[in-house]
Amino acid sequence: MSTTETLPETLPPPSAVTPARDFISRIARQAGLLGVIVVLGLGFGIARPLFLDGGNMLNVLLQASVVGILALGQTYVLLTGGIDLSIGSVVAVAAVCSGLMSHTLPAGIAVLGAIAVGALCGLANGVLITITRITPFIITLGTMGIFAGLALIIAGGQAVYGIPTGFADLLAGGVVGIPIPVLLFILLTVGSALVLKFTTFGEYLTAIGGNSEVARLAGISVGRNTAMAYVVAGATAGLAGAVLTARLGAADPTLGGDLLLTAIAATVMGGTKLAGGEASMVGAAFGAVLIATLTAGLTTLNVQAFYQQVAVGGAIILALVIDQLTKRRRA
Amino acid sequence: MSDRAAVLALRDITKTFPGVKALQDVSLTVHPGEVHTLLGENGAGKSTVLKIIFGVQPADSGEILVDGEAAHFGRPADAMRAGIAMVHQELNLVPQLTAVQNVVLGQERTKAGVIDWAEARRRARTALSRLGFDARSDVPVSTLSVAHQQMIELARALSVDARIIIMDEPTASLTTQECDRLFAIIDSLRAAGKAIIYVSHRLREVMDLSDRVTVLRDGKRVDSLTRTQVSGEEHLVRLMVGRELAAIGVPRGDAPVGEEALRVEGLCRPGVLHDCSMVLRRGEIVGMAGMVGAGRTELARAIFGADRPSAGTIYVRGKRASIRRPSDAIKAGIALLTEDRKNQSLVLGMTTASNTTLMRPPTRFGFLDRRRQSSMTEKVLRPLNTKMRAEMPVGKLSGGTQQKVVLGRWLLSDSDVFIFDEPTRGIDVGAKGEIHTLMRHLADEGKAILMISSDLPEVLGMSDRVLVMRRGRIVAELARSEATEETVVRHAAAE
Structure with a gap:
């Protein structure tokens, strides 16, 4: 059938498909977020010049880092099409554990211990989800309560005090003037972006979130990879818990509630789809920075905390509305 | 037939998508009491024409006339108000609602602010009974067959008294009997003076059904013929493709049938598969025929480990293989190209390269090697005559190209x-021939091929041996010389 070879096959509109165009549209969003952050920062700076002071800007990044680290972990889970509602409670468990461990163990071990505790919590989520096949929303809603309770039980119902300075210095200190949490945040962002783009783990999570049946029929171990995403989310929550303990000098077992929703908001602002299959680590990081900038800026303008909540909520919706509108125009 | 009697007319419709002229000066006229078929290869512009008629997309230029007067359809609701209804290829019903609820959806009448269900039931059942609907109308439609769901969509069109009914490939997933019933319904609609715009790939039914056929190629109208002007199926193919096409099928090469590659013994799944046994040998293409629902896809999935059989043994290359999940089957050297490419074979949001290398992404020092991923993709797809770029999202490729990505x-x-499940469904004529050539090529290389197909000419043209399934059993094995349209259908439809 040599005649068929000359048959022209319909190609889709070229404008929609050139790799360059595709790449630009993908980074356009991140560039846009960065632009908004810069404009916001400059705006606040004009109103209060102190806002643009180097120390203050580092402080904003420091504020962003805990939420940012959580958002990165959450991004792995959202990429698979799942969600982890328990990460806030995992932060509390890990914070309490790191605080107690820091009393007797070397600081480094206490930090690793917190990460391990978080990873274990994540493993519990992942295993429950893959074995029971109950939706992640329900399972993690359950474990959210369980972990929150565990944190209170372990801590005996009150905050853990007496965090040794060695522990605080390890995580709350700085290197060449940059706070360690900020460094961790940046490192994790770059690392996660690379994992997403350049590892089979990232490729498989994308496939699972895009269509888990296709992934299964291609021989990918859907259960193991999905569970791993929750382990990663748990581990990052563990790290976030340790960072919080170091910064606050105490481990509060009631931590975490606000952190969960802010982290999800940051992730979604960054272009990650709740339905799965599409995610951006850099976007999640920018989302966290944007929210922190807005909160800090409003604080310097002496806007009351209640109004700040309204503003941050509005910004999240606005970001997604703009995203929809630009997408519609492109389509 | 003059323009004046036309209930719907398109005049010089042009539609451009960025970089592509989807339609160029397309005109067509639809008369009451007439089945007007749109024919063309995938990408010829049929869907775009339908979308413009139904108000889903605006045309760039040209006009739509309803009853001789210019009409502007900004959205489907406008088209519906003008008496146009559409039966979608992917059925547009709310699965959790009943037949009655679906028929009256959006047209419910209320009494004191409450839906008048007695009236709704009357109205829906009147429309449904006109179509010979014989299933329950008070259970969720998701529990009904595709054919019944289609009737419900048609009933919805009738209940709003549509004068123009658009049907986009309505027979794609119907069995032969169900098709016959649909054709009877179409006949009665035609007799009632409805205008029907029909799209189908199946030439025989186009020949049987149409009063007029408009052929599109590359966004242009090639010709518009009355039924009597069409000399035969080849005539239509010639118009669609713009050249003669060889008969379906690729003859066997001289490669001898080799040793046994796959043996299935006594495979069972309660209610689905009953004691299925078969053998595939290297170098042969075994066709598998049967009605929709006979268990062919289920058998393929059980062999591949996608569903767990309750009993039975599978031998690969003479050795017993323990296949509990797809990854086991892949390791054993079994490939399954699923019938539903979009939902089971491809991750539409990922690139062509990612999809092609999904099973074994190339790595270097533990990291994904994106460059090699692209070059591997190019290397395996180029020889398949595939027009694509490795970085392109696979969802944007045509059906034929997507199938080649899966094959790659x-x-x-x-x-x-290799188990091919409906390898050429929804693929245009040209790409179909290419897929056939590739399958024969694989067999000549010593692969064993099982081809499940509902397209009888394809089964007869391609197979070295034909298996027929009926109600979860393999009921017949026919040598190439015994396999005719008649014998296959007799075994598939007996009882």
């Missing part, structure tokens, strides 16, 4: 046994 993925996997 399996070529990279070193499989010995």
Whole structure:
């Protein structure tokens, strides 16, 4: 059938498909977020010049880092099409554990211990989800309560005090003037972006979130990879818990509630789809920075905390509305 | 037939998508009491024409006339108000609602602010009974067959008294009997003076059904013929493709049928598969025929480990294989190209390269090697005459190209046994021939091929041996010389 070879096959509109165009549209969003952050920062700076002071800007990044680290972990889970509602409670468990461990163990071990505790919590989520096949929303809603309770039980119902300075210095200190949490945040962002783009783990999570049946029929171990995403989310929550303990000098077992929703908001602002299959680590990081900038800026303008909540909520919706509108125009 | 009697007319419709002229000066006229078929290869512009008629997309230029007067359809609701209804290819019903609820959806009448269900039931059942609907109308439609769901969509069109009914490939997933019933319904609609715009790939039914056929190619109208002007199926193919096409099928090469590659013994799944046994040998293409629902796809999935059989043994290359999940089957050298490419074979949001290498992404020092991923993709797809770029999202490719991407993925996997489930469904004539050539090529290389197909000419043209399934059993094995349209249908439809 040599005649068929000359048959022209319909190609889709070229404008929609050139790799360059595709790449630009993908980074356009991140560039846009960065632009908004810069404009916001400059705006606040004009109103209060102190806002643009180097120390203050580092402080904003420091504020962003805990939420940012959580958002990165959450991004792995959202990429698979799942969600982890328990990460806030995992932060509390890990914070309490790191605080107690820091009393007797070397600081480094206490930090690793917190990460391990978080990873274990994540493993519990992942295993429950893959074995029971109950939706992640329900399972993690359950474990959210369980972990929150565990944190209170372990801590005996009150905050853990007496965090040794060695522990605080390890995580709350700085290197060449940059706070360690900020460094961790940046490192994790770059690392996660690379994992997403350049590892089979990232490729498989994308496939699972895009269509888990296709992934299964291609021989990918859907259960193991999905569970791993929750382990990663748990581990990052563990790290976030340790960072919080170091910064606050105490481990509060009631931590975490606000952190969960802010982290999800940051992730979604960054272009990650709740339905799965599409995610951006850099976007999640920018989302966290944007929210922190807005909160800090409003604080310097002496806007009351209640109004700040309204503003941050509005910004999240606005970001997604703009995203929809630009997408519609492109389509 | 003059323009004046036309209930719907398109005049010089042009539609451009960025970089592509989807339609160029397309005109067509639809008369009451007439079945007007749109014919063309995938990408010829049929869907775009339908979308413009139904108000889903605006035309760039040209006009739509309803009853001779210019009409502007900004959205489907406008078209519906003008008496146009559409029966979608992917049925547009709310699965959780009943037949009655679906028929009256959006047209419910209320009494004191409450839906008048007695009236709704009357109205829906009147429309449904006109179509010979014989299933329950008070259970969720998701529990009904596709044919029944289609009737419900048609009933919805009738209940709003549509004068123009658009049907987009309505027979794609119907059995032969169900098709016959649909054709009877179409006949009665035609007799009632409705105008029907029909789209189908199946030439025989186009010949049987149409009063007028408009052929599109590359966004242009090639010709508009009355039924009597069409000399035969080849005539239509010639118009669609713009050249003669060889008969379906690729003859066997001289490669001898080799040793046994796959043996299935006593495979069972309660209610679905009953004691299925078969053998595939290297170098042969075994066709598998049967009605929709006979268990062919289920058998393929059980062999592949996608569903767990309750009993039965599978031998690969003479050795017993323990297949509990798809990854086991892949390791054993079995490939399954599923019938539903979009939902089971491809991750539409990922690139062509990612999809092609999904089973074994190339790595370097533990990291994904994106460059090699692209070059592997190019290397395996180029010889398949595939027009694509490795970085393109696979969802934007045509059906034929998508099928080649799936095939490319399996070529990279070193499989010995290839199971093709409806390999050319929804693929245009040209690409179909290419897929057939590739299948024969694989067999000549010593692969064993099982081809499940509902397209009888394809089964007869391609197979070295034909298996027929009916109600979960393999009921017949026919040598190439015994397999005729008649014998296959007799076994598939007996009882």
